[in-house]
Amino acid sequence: MTSDDTGRSFSSRSIETYSALSPDQADAVLELLTDAARTDGQQPVSEQGRLQLRGSAREGVSHLLLTVGDELVGYAQLEDTDPVEAPAAELVIHPAHRGHGHGRALGASLLAASGKRLRVWAHGGHPAARHLAQVLGLTMFRELRQMRRPLTDPELPDPVLPQGVTVRAFVPGQDDAAWLAVNAASFAHHPEQGSLTQRDLDDRKAEAWFDPAGFFLAEREGQLLGFHWTKVHAEEGLGEVYVLGVAPGAQGSGLGRALTLIGLRHLAAQGVPTAMLYVDADNKAAVSVYERLGFQTHETDLMYRAET
Template identity: 75%
Template sequence: MTTDAVIPEPGRQIIGHDELTAEQADAVLAMLAAAAESDGTQAVSEQGRLQLRGGKRDGVRHFLLTVDAELIGYAQLEDTDPVEAPAAELVVHPSHRGRGHGRALGSAVLGASGKRLRVWAHGGRSAARHLAQVLGLTLFRELRQLRRPLTPLDLPEPTLPPGVTVRTFVPGQDDTAWLAVNAAAFAHHPEQGSLTQRDLDDRKSEPWFDPEGFFLAERDGEIIGFHWTKTHAAEQLGEVYVVGIRPDAQGGGLGKALTAIGLRHLAEQGLPTAMLYVDADNTAAVTVYERLGFTTHEVDLMYRTES
Protein backbone atom coordinates (compact mmCIF):
# COMPACT_ATOMS: atom_id res chain seq x y z
CA MET A 1 0.00 0.00 0.00
CA THR A 2 1.01 3.62 -0.45
CA THR A 3 0.17 6.80 1.44
CA ASP A 4 -1.14 8.62 -1.64
CA ALA A 5 -4.82 7.95 -0.98
CA VAL A 6 -5.35 10.14 2.07
CA ILE A 7 -9.12 10.58 2.39
CA PRO A 8 -10.05 14.25 1.84
CA GLU A 9 -11.81 15.99 4.72
CA PRO A 10 -13.25 19.48 4.22
CA GLY A 11 -11.66 21.94 6.63
CA ARG A 12 -8.84 19.58 7.73
CA GLN A 13 -5.52 21.26 8.40
CA ILE A 14 -2.25 19.92 9.78
CA ILE A 15 0.28 22.45 11.04
CA GLY A 16 3.73 21.67 12.48
CA HIS A 17 5.07 23.63 15.46
CA ASP A 18 8.49 23.79 17.09
CA GLU A 19 6.78 24.50 20.41
CA LEU A 20 3.23 24.71 21.72
CA THR A 21 1.52 27.49 23.61
CA ALA A 22 0.12 26.66 27.05
CA GLU A 23 -3.38 26.61 25.55
CA GLN A 24 -2.34 24.24 22.76
CA ALA A 25 -0.59 21.93 25.23
CA ASP A 26 -3.68 21.86 27.46
CA ALA A 27 -5.86 20.99 24.48
CA VAL A 28 -3.55 18.15 23.43
CA LEU A 29 -3.39 16.78 26.98
CA ALA A 30 -7.20 16.85 27.22
CA MET A 31 -7.44 14.93 23.95
CA LEU A 32 -4.85 12.41 25.15
CA ALA A 33 -6.87 11.90 28.34
CA ALA A 34 -10.03 11.24 26.32
CA ALA A 35 -8.18 8.76 24.12
CA ALA A 36 -6.62 6.99 27.12
CA GLU A 37 -10.03 6.60 28.74
CA SER A 38 -11.41 5.12 25.53
CA ASP A 39 -8.42 2.92 24.64
CA GLY A 40 -7.23 1.88 28.08
CA THR A 41 -3.67 2.99 27.32
CA GLN A 42 -1.80 6.22 26.63
CA ALA A 43 -1.21 7.02 22.96
CA VAL A 44 1.81 9.20 23.76
CA SER A 45 4.58 8.13 26.13
CA GLU A 46 5.50 9.89 29.34
CA GLN A 47 8.50 11.51 27.63
CA GLY A 48 6.27 12.73 24.82
CA ARG A 49 3.75 14.21 27.26
CA LEU A 50 6.51 15.98 29.17
CA GLN A 51 7.75 17.47 25.91
CA LEU A 52 4.42 19.18 25.30
CA ARG A 53 5.37 21.89 27.79
CA GLY A 54 8.46 23.90 28.64
CA GLY A 55 9.15 25.59 25.33
CA LYS A 56 11.19 24.50 22.35
CA ARG A 57 13.22 21.30 22.53
CA ASP A 58 15.89 20.41 20.02
CA GLY A 59 14.70 17.81 17.53
CA VAL A 60 11.05 17.79 18.66
CA ARG A 61 8.15 18.85 16.41
CA HIS A 62 4.43 18.94 17.19
CA PHE A 63 1.72 18.43 14.54
CA LEU A 64 -1.81 19.63 15.28
CA LEU A 65 -4.63 18.32 13.13
CA THR A 66 -7.75 20.47 13.16
CA VAL A 67 -11.05 20.39 11.31
CA ASP A 68 -12.74 23.77 11.17
CA ALA A 69 -10.36 24.95 13.93
CA GLU A 70 -11.29 22.06 16.28
CA LEU A 71 -8.31 20.02 17.49
CA ILE A 72 -8.96 16.35 16.77
CA GLY A 73 -5.48 14.90 16.14
CA TYR A 74 -1.90 15.23 17.36
CA ALA A 75 1.47 13.78 16.40
CA GLN A 76 4.92 14.28 17.88
CA LEU A 77 8.10 13.71 15.89
CA GLU A 78 11.38 13.39 17.75
CA ASP A 79 14.65 13.43 15.82
CA THR A 80 17.30 13.26 18.54
CA ASP A 81 18.88 9.85 18.00
CA PRO A 82 22.16 10.20 16.07
CA VAL A 83 21.73 6.78 14.43
CA GLU A 84 18.08 5.74 14.34
CA ALA A 85 15.33 7.27 12.22
CA PRO A 86 13.06 9.92 13.82
CA ALA A 87 10.39 8.47 16.13
CA ALA A 88 6.71 9.46 16.12
CA GLU A 89 3.64 8.98 18.27
CA LEU A 90 0.17 10.05 17.16
CA VAL A 91 -3.43 10.08 18.30
CA VAL A 92 -6.86 10.93 16.90
CA HIS A 93 -9.73 11.87 19.22
CA PRO A 94 -11.97 8.81 19.75
CA SER A 95 -15.02 10.68 18.44
CA HIS A 96 -13.34 11.45 15.11
CA ARG A 97 -11.80 8.14 14.08
CA GLY A 98 -12.50 6.24 10.89
CA ARG A 99 -12.31 9.33 8.66
CA GLY A 100 -8.69 9.11 7.51
CA HIS A 101 -7.26 11.52 10.09
CA GLY A 102 -4.75 8.97 11.36
CA ARG A 103 -3.50 8.34 7.84
CA ALA A 104 -3.26 12.09 7.21
CA LEU A 105 -1.22 12.59 10.39
CA GLY A 106 0.95 9.58 9.63
CA SER A 107 1.61 10.83 6.12
CA ALA A 108 2.51 14.28 7.48
CA VAL A 109 5.13 12.96 9.91
CA LEU A 110 6.43 10.49 7.31
CA GLY A 111 7.03 13.39 4.94
CA ALA A 112 8.57 15.56 7.68
CA SER A 113 10.96 12.74 8.63
CA GLY A 114 12.32 12.46 5.12
CA LYS A 115 10.65 9.04 4.76
CA ARG A 116 12.84 7.62 7.55
CA LEU A 117 10.47 6.97 10.41
CA ARG A 118 9.78 4.88 13.50
CA VAL A 119 6.25 4.88 14.95
CA TRP A 120 5.01 3.61 18.32
CA ALA A 121 1.71 1.74 18.54
CA HIS A 122 1.00 1.68 22.27
CA GLY A 123 -1.09 -1.26 23.36
CA GLY A 124 -0.64 -2.93 19.96
CA ARG A 125 -4.17 -2.03 18.86
CA SER A 126 -5.34 -3.40 15.50
CA ALA A 127 -6.10 0.07 14.09
CA ALA A 128 -2.51 1.15 14.79
CA ARG A 129 -1.15 -2.00 13.17
CA HIS A 130 -3.28 -1.31 10.09
CA LEU A 131 -2.07 2.29 9.89
CA ALA A 132 1.55 1.11 10.06
CA GLN A 133 0.88 -1.24 7.15
CA VAL A 134 -0.77 1.56 5.16
CA LEU A 135 2.26 3.78 5.75
CA GLY A 136 4.59 1.03 4.53
CA LEU A 137 6.17 0.37 7.95
CA THR A 138 7.31 -2.98 9.33
CA LEU A 139 7.43 -4.25 12.91
CA PHE A 140 10.85 -4.21 14.53
CA ARG A 141 10.46 -3.73 18.30
CA GLU A 142 8.16 -5.11 20.98
CA LEU A 143 8.01 -3.51 24.43
CA ARG A 144 6.16 -5.57 27.01
CA GLN A 145 4.28 -4.29 30.02
CA LEU A 146 4.57 -6.89 32.79
CA ARG A 147 2.53 -6.95 36.01
CA ARG A 148 2.43 -8.90 39.27
CA PRO A 149 0.37 -8.66 42.46
CA LEU A 150 1.98 -7.06 45.51
CA THR A 151 -0.30 -8.89 47.93
CA PRO A 152 1.09 -11.23 48.96
CA LEU A 153 4.57 -10.03 48.07
CA ASP A 154 6.21 -13.45 48.68
CA LEU A 155 9.76 -12.31 47.85
CA PRO A 156 12.90 -13.46 49.68
CA GLU A 157 14.89 -10.93 51.71
CA PRO A 158 17.10 -8.88 49.33
CA THR A 159 20.76 -9.88 49.46
CA LEU A 160 23.22 -7.13 48.51
CA PRO A 161 26.72 -7.87 47.18
CA PRO A 162 29.58 -7.38 49.69
CA GLY A 163 30.40 -3.74 50.42
CA VAL A 164 27.20 -2.38 48.87
CA THR A 165 24.78 -0.15 50.76
CA VAL A 166 21.46 1.38 49.67
CA ARG A 167 20.05 4.83 50.37
CA THR A 168 17.50 7.12 48.74
CA PHE A 169 18.08 9.83 46.14
CA VAL A 170 18.76 13.40 47.29
CA PRO A 171 17.51 15.90 44.66
CA GLY A 172 20.19 18.38 43.65
CA GLN A 173 22.96 16.43 45.37
CA ASP A 174 22.79 13.20 43.35
CA ASP A 175 21.64 14.48 39.95
CA THR A 176 24.99 14.57 38.14
CA ALA A 177 26.28 11.26 39.49
CA TRP A 178 22.98 9.51 38.78
CA LEU A 179 22.84 10.82 35.20
CA ALA A 180 26.35 9.46 34.59
CA VAL A 181 25.47 6.00 35.94
CA ASN A 182 22.19 5.98 34.00
CA ALA A 183 24.05 6.85 30.76
CA ALA A 184 26.58 4.07 31.36
CA ALA A 185 23.97 1.48 32.32
CA PHE A 186 21.80 2.25 29.29
CA ALA A 187 24.42 3.11 26.68
CA HIS A 188 22.67 0.60 24.40
CA HIS A 189 19.21 2.07 25.01
CA PRO A 190 18.55 5.25 22.97
CA GLU A 191 15.65 6.56 25.09
CA GLN A 192 16.73 5.89 28.66
CA GLY A 193 20.46 6.32 28.15
CA SER A 194 20.15 9.81 26.64
CA LEU A 195 18.35 11.43 29.59
CA THR A 196 19.65 14.93 30.38
CA GLN A 197 19.41 17.21 33.40
CA ARG A 198 16.39 18.83 31.78
CA ASP A 199 14.72 15.43 31.42
CA LEU A 200 15.47 14.64 35.07
CA ASP A 201 14.15 18.05 36.16
CA ASP A 202 10.95 17.42 34.18
CA ARG A 203 10.35 14.23 36.13
CA LYS A 204 11.31 15.75 39.48
CA SER A 205 8.62 18.39 38.96
CA GLU A 206 5.88 15.81 38.32
CA PRO A 207 3.34 15.14 41.12
CA TRP A 208 4.32 11.47 41.27
CA PHE A 209 8.01 12.11 42.01
CA ASP A 210 9.04 10.84 45.44
CA PRO A 211 12.76 10.61 46.33
CA GLU A 212 11.86 8.13 49.07
CA GLY A 213 11.04 5.65 46.30
CA PHE A 214 14.29 6.30 44.38
CA PHE A 215 16.92 3.87 45.67
CA LEU A 216 20.67 4.22 45.07
CA ALA A 217 23.20 1.43 45.60
CA GLU A 218 26.69 2.60 46.54
CA ARG A 219 30.10 1.04 46.92
CA ASP A 220 33.02 3.06 48.28
CA GLY A 221 30.89 6.22 48.10
CA GLU A 222 30.06 5.81 44.39
CA ILE A 223 26.67 5.06 42.87
CA ILE A 224 26.83 1.71 41.09
CA GLY A 225 23.12 0.98 40.64
CA PHE A 226 19.61 2.25 41.25
CA HIS A 227 15.92 1.43 41.29
CA TRP A 228 13.57 4.34 40.65
CA THR A 229 9.98 3.48 41.49
CA LYS A 230 6.86 5.36 40.47
CA THR A 231 3.29 5.43 41.80
CA HIS A 232 0.26 5.75 39.53
CA ALA A 233 -2.19 6.89 42.19
CA ALA A 234 -5.34 6.96 40.05
CA GLU A 235 -4.75 3.44 38.73
CA GLN A 236 -3.42 2.13 42.09
CA LEU A 237 -0.32 0.82 40.35
CA GLY A 238 3.27 0.82 41.49
CA GLU A 239 5.88 0.86 38.76
CA VAL A 240 9.40 -0.49 38.53
CA TYR A 241 10.17 2.72 36.66
CA VAL A 242 13.79 1.98 35.86
CA VAL A 243 16.48 -0.34 37.28
CA GLY A 244 20.04 0.32 36.18
CA ILE A 245 23.42 -1.17 37.11
CA ARG A 246 26.77 0.35 36.15
CA PRO A 247 28.44 -2.06 33.68
CA ASP A 248 31.36 -2.90 36.00
CA ALA A 249 28.91 -3.87 38.78
CA GLN A 250 26.65 -6.13 36.70
CA GLY A 251 26.33 -9.86 37.18
CA GLY A 252 26.48 -9.95 40.99
CA GLY A 253 22.79 -10.01 41.80
CA LEU A 254 22.51 -6.29 42.53
CA GLY A 255 19.70 -5.75 40.01
CA LYS A 256 17.58 -8.48 41.58
CA ALA A 257 18.19 -7.11 45.07
CA LEU A 258 17.34 -3.54 44.06
CA THR A 259 14.20 -4.72 42.29
CA ALA A 260 13.06 -6.53 45.44
CA ILE A 261 13.80 -3.45 47.59
CA GLY A 262 11.67 -1.29 45.30
CA LEU A 263 8.83 -3.82 45.22
CA ARG A 264 8.81 -3.94 49.02
CA HIS A 265 8.58 -0.14 49.09
CA LEU A 266 5.62 -0.16 46.67
CA ALA A 267 3.87 -2.84 48.70
CA GLU A 268 4.34 -0.74 51.84
CA GLN A 269 2.44 2.08 50.10
CA GLY A 270 -0.61 -0.21 50.04
CA LEU A 271 -0.54 -0.66 46.26
CA PRO A 272 -2.07 -3.95 45.07
CA THR A 273 -0.18 -4.34 41.78
CA ALA A 274 3.26 -3.61 40.30
CA MET A 275 4.10 -3.03 36.65
CA LEU A 276 7.18 -2.50 34.50
CA TYR A 277 8.24 -2.21 30.86
CA VAL A 278 10.90 -4.39 29.25
CA ASP A 279 11.97 -5.05 25.67
CA ALA A 280 10.83 -8.48 24.55
CA ASP A 281 14.28 -9.28 23.12
CA ASN A 282 16.00 -8.55 26.46
CA THR A 283 15.68 -12.19 27.42
CA ALA A 284 17.91 -11.91 30.51
CA ALA A 285 15.74 -9.16 32.02
CA VAL A 286 12.49 -10.88 31.01
CA THR A 287 13.69 -14.06 32.74
CA VAL A 288 14.59 -12.17 35.93
CA TYR A 289 11.21 -10.47 36.07
CA GLU A 290 9.28 -13.65 35.32
CA ARG A 291 11.11 -15.37 38.17
CA LEU A 292 9.95 -12.49 40.37
CA GLY A 293 6.36 -13.31 39.46
CA PHE A 294 5.71 -10.89 36.60
CA THR A 295 3.61 -11.87 33.58
CA THR A 296 2.82 -10.02 30.34
CA HIS A 297 -0.13 -7.61 30.60
CA GLU A 298 0.06 -5.85 27.21
CA VAL A 299 2.56 -4.91 24.50
CA ASP A 300 3.67 -1.73 22.76
CA LEU A 301 4.87 -2.18 19.19
CA MET A 302 7.25 -0.01 17.19
CA TYR A 303 7.23 0.03 13.39
CA ARG A 304 9.74 1.58 11.02
CA THR A 305 10.43 2.26 7.36
CA GLU A 306 12.64 -0.20 5.54
CA SER A 307 15.21 2.42 4.57
Protein backbone atom coordinates in the same frame (compact mmCIF):
# COMPACT_ATOMS: atom_id res chain seq x y z
CA MET B 1 -0.08 5.38 17.43
CA THR B 2 -3.87 5.29 17.75
CA SER B 3 -6.14 5.74 14.75
CA ASP B 4 -8.48 4.27 12.17
CA ASP B 5 -8.15 5.00 8.48
CA THR B 6 -10.26 5.03 5.36
CA GLY B 7 -8.25 7.25 3.05
CA ARG B 8 -11.11 9.74 2.64
CA SER B 9 -10.05 13.41 2.42
CA PHE B 10 -11.36 16.41 4.31
CA SER B 11 -11.10 19.80 2.59
CA SER B 12 -11.15 21.56 5.98
CA ARG B 13 -8.38 19.41 7.42
CA SER B 14 -5.16 21.22 8.28
CA ILE B 15 -1.85 20.00 9.74
CA GLU B 16 0.53 22.54 11.27
CA THR B 17 3.97 21.86 12.75
CA TYR B 18 5.34 23.66 15.81
CA SER B 19 8.67 23.59 17.62
CA ALA B 20 6.85 24.47 20.86
CA LEU B 21 3.21 24.66 21.90
CA SER B 22 1.45 27.53 23.60
CA PRO B 23 -0.14 26.79 26.99
CA ASP B 24 -3.59 26.69 25.32
CA GLN B 25 -2.36 24.31 22.63
CA ALA B 26 -0.73 22.05 25.22
CA ASP B 27 -3.95 21.98 27.25
CA ALA B 28 -5.95 21.04 24.16
CA VAL B 29 -3.53 18.21 23.32
CA LEU B 30 -3.65 16.90 26.89
CA GLU B 31 -7.45 16.91 26.76
CA LEU B 32 -7.31 14.94 23.50
CA LEU B 33 -4.90 12.43 25.06
CA THR B 34 -7.18 12.02 28.07
CA ASP B 35 -10.19 11.30 25.86
CA ALA B 36 -8.20 8.77 23.84
CA ALA B 37 -6.86 7.05 26.94
CA ARG B 38 -10.37 6.73 28.34
CA THR B 39 -11.50 4.98 25.15
CA ASP B 40 -8.40 2.88 24.45
CA GLY B 41 -7.45 1.85 27.97
CA GLN B 42 -3.91 3.25 27.88
CA GLN B 43 -2.11 6.49 27.14
CA PRO B 44 -1.49 7.02 23.41
CA VAL B 45 1.63 9.11 24.09
CA SER B 46 4.48 8.15 26.41
CA GLU B 47 5.37 9.99 29.60
CA GLN B 48 8.38 11.56 27.88
CA GLY B 49 6.14 12.78 25.08
CA ARG B 50 3.65 14.27 27.54
CA LEU B 51 6.41 16.05 29.46
CA GLN B 52 7.63 17.55 26.20
CA LEU B 53 4.28 19.20 25.54
CA ARG B 54 5.03 22.12 27.85
CA GLY B 55 7.78 24.67 28.08
CA SER B 56 10.12 26.13 25.52
CA ALA B 57 11.29 24.41 22.35
CA ARG B 58 13.41 21.29 22.72
CA GLU B 59 16.08 20.44 20.21
CA GLY B 60 14.88 17.82 17.74
CA VAL B 61 11.26 17.76 18.96
CA SER B 62 8.33 18.81 16.73
CA HIS B 63 4.58 18.88 17.39
CA LEU B 64 2.04 18.29 14.62
CA LEU B 65 -1.54 19.47 15.22
CA LEU B 66 -4.30 18.22 12.95
CA THR B 67 -7.44 20.33 12.99
CA VAL B 68 -10.76 20.15 11.18
CA GLY B 69 -12.16 23.63 11.13
CA ASP B 70 -11.27 25.02 14.53
CA GLU B 71 -11.31 21.66 16.32
CA LEU B 72 -8.16 19.76 17.28
CA VAL B 73 -8.73 16.14 16.27
CA GLY B 74 -5.20 14.74 15.94
CA TYR B 75 -1.74 15.12 17.43
CA ALA B 76 1.69 13.73 16.63
CA GLN B 77 5.10 14.27 18.15
CA LEU B 78 8.32 13.70 16.21
CA GLU B 79 11.64 13.41 18.03
CA ASP B 80 14.85 13.44 16.01
CA THR B 81 17.57 13.30 18.67
CA ASP B 82 19.16 9.88 18.16
CA PRO B 83 22.41 10.19 16.17
CA VAL B 84 21.96 6.71 14.66
CA GLU B 85 18.33 5.65 14.69
CA ALA B 86 15.55 7.13 12.57
CA PRO B 87 13.32 9.81 14.14
CA ALA B 88 10.67 8.41 16.52
CA ALA B 89 7.02 9.45 16.58
CA GLU B 90 3.76 8.95 18.43
CA LEU B 91 0.37 9.92 17.05
CA VAL B 92 -3.26 9.87 18.10
CA ILE B 93 -6.64 10.73 16.59
CA HIS B 94 -9.53 11.71 18.84
CA PRO B 95 -11.90 8.73 19.25
CA ALA B 96 -14.86 10.73 17.89
CA HIS B 97 -13.00 11.48 14.66
CA ARG B 98 -11.53 8.13 13.71
CA GLY B 99 -12.36 6.37 10.46
CA HIS B 100 -12.03 9.51 8.30
CA GLY B 101 -8.44 9.23 7.05
CA HIS B 102 -6.96 11.61 9.62
CA GLY B 103 -4.51 9.00 10.86
CA ARG B 104 -3.25 8.39 7.34
CA ALA B 105 -2.85 12.13 6.75
CA LEU B 106 -0.95 12.64 9.99
CA GLY B 107 1.23 9.60 9.32
CA ALA B 108 2.02 10.84 5.83
CA SER B 109 3.09 14.19 7.31
CA LEU B 110 5.42 12.38 9.71
CA LEU B 111 6.95 10.39 6.85
CA ALA B 112 7.51 13.58 4.88
CA ALA B 113 9.00 15.43 7.85
CA SER B 114 11.40 12.55 8.61
CA GLY B 115 12.47 11.96 5.02
CA LYS B 116 10.75 8.56 5.21
CA ARG B 117 13.16 7.53 8.00
CA LEU B 118 10.60 6.97 10.71
CA ARG B 119 9.85 4.86 13.77
CA VAL B 120 6.33 5.00 15.26
CA TRP B 121 5.04 3.64 18.57
CA ALA B 122 1.65 1.90 18.73
CA HIS B 123 0.79 1.74 22.41
CA GLY B 124 -1.31 -1.32 23.15
CA GLY B 125 -0.87 -2.73 19.65
CA HIS B 126 -4.53 -2.19 18.68
CA PRO B 127 -5.73 -3.64 15.34
CA ALA B 128 -6.52 -0.15 13.98
CA ALA B 129 -2.95 0.94 14.63
CA ARG B 130 -1.62 -2.20 12.94
CA HIS B 131 -3.78 -1.42 9.92
CA LEU B 132 -2.56 2.18 9.78
CA ALA B 133 1.05 1.00 9.94
CA GLN B 134 0.37 -1.30 6.98
CA VAL B 135 -1.28 1.52 5.02
CA LEU B 136 1.76 3.73 5.64
CA GLY B 137 4.16 0.98 4.57
CA LEU B 138 5.66 0.48 8.04
CA THR B 139 6.85 -2.85 9.44
CA MET B 140 6.90 -3.96 13.07
CA PHE B 141 10.38 -4.39 14.56
CA ARG B 142 10.17 -3.86 18.33
CA GLU B 143 7.90 -5.21 21.06
CA LEU B 144 7.84 -3.62 24.51
CA ARG B 145 6.07 -5.66 27.17
CA GLN B 146 4.25 -4.30 30.19
CA MET B 147 4.55 -6.94 32.93
CA ARG B 148 2.67 -7.03 36.22
CA ARG B 149 2.63 -9.00 39.46
CA PRO B 150 0.61 -8.73 42.69
CA LEU B 151 2.41 -7.21 45.67
CA THR B 152 0.39 -9.13 48.24
CA ASP B 153 1.04 -12.70 47.08
CA PRO B 154 3.37 -14.47 46.50
CA GLU B 155 5.63 -13.09 49.21
CA LEU B 156 8.73 -11.24 48.03
CA PRO B 157 12.13 -12.82 48.80
CA ASP B 158 14.66 -10.97 50.94
CA PRO B 159 17.10 -8.84 48.91
CA VAL B 160 20.76 -9.90 49.09
CA LEU B 161 23.20 -7.10 48.28
CA PRO B 162 26.75 -7.73 47.01
CA GLN B 163 29.46 -7.38 49.65
CA GLY B 164 30.19 -3.81 50.66
CA VAL B 165 27.16 -2.32 48.89
CA THR B 166 24.77 -0.06 50.78
CA VAL B 167 21.49 1.50 49.61
CA ARG B 168 20.11 4.94 50.39
CA ALA B 169 17.53 7.35 48.98
CA PHE B 170 18.25 9.82 46.19
CA VAL B 171 18.90 13.41 47.32
CA PRO B 172 17.64 15.92 44.73
CA GLY B 173 20.33 18.38 43.70
CA GLN B 174 23.10 16.43 45.39
CA ASP B 175 22.86 13.21 43.36
CA ASP B 176 21.69 14.52 39.99
CA ALA B 177 25.01 14.49 38.13
CA ALA B 178 26.11 11.08 39.46
CA TRP B 179 22.75 9.54 38.61
CA LEU B 180 22.74 10.97 35.08
CA ALA B 181 26.22 9.52 34.50
CA VAL B 182 25.33 6.03 35.72
CA ASN B 183 22.01 6.13 33.88
CA ALA B 184 23.85 6.97 30.64
CA ALA B 185 26.37 4.16 31.20
CA SER B 186 23.71 1.62 32.18
CA PHE B 187 21.56 2.39 29.14
CA ALA B 188 24.24 3.11 26.54
CA HIS B 189 22.46 0.54 24.35
CA HIS B 190 19.07 2.16 24.96
CA PRO B 191 19.17 5.80 23.79
CA GLU B 192 15.60 6.61 24.82
CA GLN B 193 16.62 6.17 28.46
CA GLY B 194 20.38 6.68 28.34
CA SER B 195 20.18 10.11 26.71
CA LEU B 196 18.20 11.74 29.54
CA THR B 197 19.48 15.21 30.42
CA GLN B 198 19.31 17.42 33.48
CA ARG B 199 16.22 19.05 31.99
CA ASP B 200 14.56 15.64 31.61
CA LEU B 201 15.40 14.80 35.23
CA ASP B 202 14.12 18.19 36.41
CA ASP B 203 10.86 17.63 34.51
CA ARG B 204 10.31 14.39 36.40
CA LYS B 205 11.29 15.85 39.78
CA ALA B 206 8.63 18.54 39.23
CA GLU B 207 5.86 15.96 38.75
CA ALA B 208 3.39 15.37 41.61
CA TRP B 209 4.28 11.65 41.74
CA PHE B 210 8.00 12.23 42.37
CA ASP B 211 9.10 10.88 45.76
CA PRO B 212 12.85 10.65 46.49
CA ALA B 213 12.08 8.15 49.28
CA GLY B 214 11.25 5.65 46.52
CA PHE B 215 14.38 6.41 44.47
CA PHE B 216 17.07 4.01 45.68
CA LEU B 217 20.81 4.37 45.06
CA ALA B 218 23.30 1.54 45.59
CA GLU B 219 26.84 2.57 46.52
CA ARG B 220 30.16 1.06 47.45
CA GLU B 221 32.70 3.37 49.11
CA GLY B 222 30.83 6.41 47.81
CA GLN B 223 30.69 5.21 44.21
CA LEU B 224 27.23 4.89 42.65
CA LEU B 225 26.80 1.39 41.21
CA GLY B 226 23.10 1.14 40.48
CA PHE B 227 19.65 2.50 41.19
CA HIS B 228 15.97 1.63 41.32
CA TRP B 229 13.58 4.52 40.76
CA THR B 230 10.02 3.55 41.67
CA LYS B 231 6.82 5.36 40.81
CA VAL B 232 3.31 5.15 42.28
CA HIS B 233 0.28 5.54 39.99
CA ALA B 234 -2.15 6.29 42.79
CA GLU B 235 -5.34 6.45 40.70
CA GLU B 236 -4.65 3.11 39.03
CA GLY B 237 -3.43 1.39 42.21
CA LEU B 238 -0.12 0.53 40.53
CA GLY B 239 3.48 0.73 41.66
CA GLU B 240 6.05 0.86 38.88
CA VAL B 241 9.61 -0.34 38.52
CA TYR B 242 10.13 2.99 36.76
CA VAL B 243 13.84 2.79 35.94
CA LEU B 244 16.33 0.21 37.18
CA GLY B 245 19.96 0.41 36.12
CA VAL B 246 23.29 -1.12 37.08
CA ALA B 247 26.66 0.33 36.07
CA PRO B 248 28.50 -1.89 33.58
CA GLY B 249 31.21 -2.83 36.10
CA ALA B 250 28.64 -4.04 38.63
CA GLN B 251 26.46 -6.07 36.28
CA GLY B 252 26.22 -9.80 36.93
CA SER B 253 26.75 -9.35 40.67
CA GLY B 254 23.11 -9.83 41.71
CA LEU B 255 22.73 -6.10 42.38
CA GLY B 256 19.89 -5.70 39.87
CA ARG B 257 17.79 -8.40 41.52
CA ALA B 258 18.47 -6.97 44.99
CA LEU B 259 17.50 -3.45 43.89
CA THR B 260 14.35 -4.81 42.23
CA LEU B 261 13.28 -6.48 45.46
CA ILE B 262 14.09 -3.40 47.57
CA GLY B 263 11.89 -1.28 45.31
CA LEU B 264 9.06 -3.82 45.23
CA ARG B 265 9.08 -4.04 49.02
CA HIS B 266 8.89 -0.25 49.19
CA LEU B 267 5.91 -0.21 46.81
CA ALA B 268 4.17 -2.93 48.82
CA ALA B 269 4.67 -0.83 51.96
CA GLN B 270 2.90 2.07 50.21
CA GLY B 271 -0.21 -0.10 49.98
CA VAL B 272 -0.39 -0.43 46.20
CA PRO B 273 -1.69 -3.91 45.29
CA THR B 274 0.08 -4.40 41.96
CA ALA B 275 3.54 -3.76 40.51
CA MET B 276 4.27 -3.10 36.83
CA LEU B 277 7.31 -2.60 34.62
CA TYR B 278 8.29 -2.32 30.96
CA VAL B 279 10.86 -4.55 29.27
CA ASP B 280 11.81 -5.24 25.67
CA ALA B 281 10.54 -8.65 24.58
CA ASP B 282 13.90 -9.53 23.02
CA ASN B 283 15.73 -8.91 26.31
CA LYS B 284 15.36 -12.57 27.21
CA ALA B 285 17.58 -12.38 30.29
CA ALA B 286 15.57 -9.55 31.87
CA VAL B 287 12.23 -11.14 30.97
CA SER B 288 13.39 -14.37 32.62
CA VAL B 289 14.46 -12.54 35.80
CA TYR B 290 11.11 -10.77 36.06
CA GLU B 291 9.16 -13.94 35.37
CA ARG B 292 11.02 -15.67 38.22
CA LEU B 293 9.94 -12.79 40.44
CA GLY B 294 6.30 -13.47 39.56
CA PHE B 295 5.73 -10.96 36.75
CA GLN B 296 3.53 -11.87 33.78
CA THR B 297 2.90 -10.01 30.51
CA HIS B 298 -0.11 -7.69 30.78
CA GLU B 299 -0.02 -5.88 27.41
CA THR B 300 2.42 -4.90 24.67
CA ASP B 301 3.47 -1.75 22.84
CA LEU B 302 4.72 -2.15 19.27
CA MET B 303 7.13 0.02 17.31
CA TYR B 304 6.95 0.18 13.53
CA ARG B 305 9.48 1.64 11.13
CA ALA B 306 9.81 2.65 7.51
CA GLU B 307 12.14 0.33 5.62
CA THR B 308 14.58 2.42 3.60
